Amino acid sequence: xxxxLIDSMGTDLSVVNAARVSFGxxxxxxTKGDVGLIxxxxxxxxxxxxxxxxxxxxxxxxxxxxxxxxKHQVGLVWNEISRRYVEDDPELWMPKVWRGNPENxxxxxxPNIKIEWLDRETRTGKAVHMATDLAVETYKRLLEGxxxxxxxRMILPQNTYTEWYWxxxxxxxxxxxxxxCKGDTQKETRxxxxxxxxxxxxxxxxxxxxxxxxxxxxxxx
Numbered sequence: 001x002x003x004x005l006i007d008s009m010g011t012d013l014s015v016v017n018a019a020r021v022s023f024g025x026x027x028x029x030x031t032k033g034d035v036g037l038i039x040x041x042x043x044x045x046x047x048x049x050x051x052x053x054x055x056x057x058x059x060x061x062x063x064x065x066x067x068x069x070x071k072h073q074v075g076l077v078w079n080e081i082s083r084r085y086v087e088d089d090p091e092l093w094m095p096k097v098w099r100g101n102p103e104n105x106x107x108x109x110x111p112n113i114k115i116e117w118l119d120r121e122t123r124t125g126k127a128v129h130m131a132t133d134l135a136v137e138t139y140k141r142l143l144e145g146x147x148x149x150x151x152x153r154m155i156l157p158q159n160t161y162t163e164w165y166w167x168x169x170x171x172x173x174x175x176x177x178x179x180x181c182k183g184d185t186q187k188e189t190r191x192x193x194x195x196x197x198x199x200x201x202x203x204x205x206x207x208x209x210x211x212x213x214x215x216x217x218x219x220x221x
Contacts, residue, residue: 001061003195010053012206018049042210050171062093064158075172080164083153091161174211
């Protein structure tokens with residue numbers, strides 16, 4: 001899985017100036033007071049100044065991860081590769097570690113329970129790889145036989161890689177990460193969210209921690 005920041009607009013100063021325009025003021029450099037202002041805005045839910053900054057990512061992840069993330073719609077736009085038009089060989093993702101069921105099924109999985117026997121050398125492990133490999137082989141045979149791509153794609157497994165451009169406001173992505181970086185989120189989705197987080201923090205070193213940590217009631221550091 002990969003997450004690449006391909007574009008961004010604005011800086012921490014953009015947030016400050018968007019907030020201060022109410023008073024007809026504009027700063028050309030960040031001050032200590034501006035840092036305090038950003039933290040105040042985040043803490044008290046004044047989100048509109050953060051909406052003037054944007055981030056644009058190119059992300060590659062398996063379909064089941066993408067379908068969790070695309071649920072986030074507000075302030076975000078999504079353009080994804082389409083197998084209605086693309087017929088290249090599908091690439092499959094496989095976990096390095098298979099996790100076990102937790103006592104509380106609402107948690108999804110238990111990272112402390114590892115299914116050690118599920119690998120290519122076991123009967124079930126071989127069956128997993130055979131099933132996905134067969135799906136891809138059948139997909140290619142359908143295409144070779146003249147079946148249209150938009151129908152042939154339906155047999156591909158959910159661990160098939162997809163990729164998309166994801167663009168939105170700084171505030172919108174903070175809402176994504178505030179939810180998807182939590183420990184009860186599926187690990188694979190959480191891995192993508194943390195990469196989004198790290199790249200956003202590089203571009204907005206004051207605003208991003210303010211938004212992220214204000215939501216969980218902690219301070220950065």
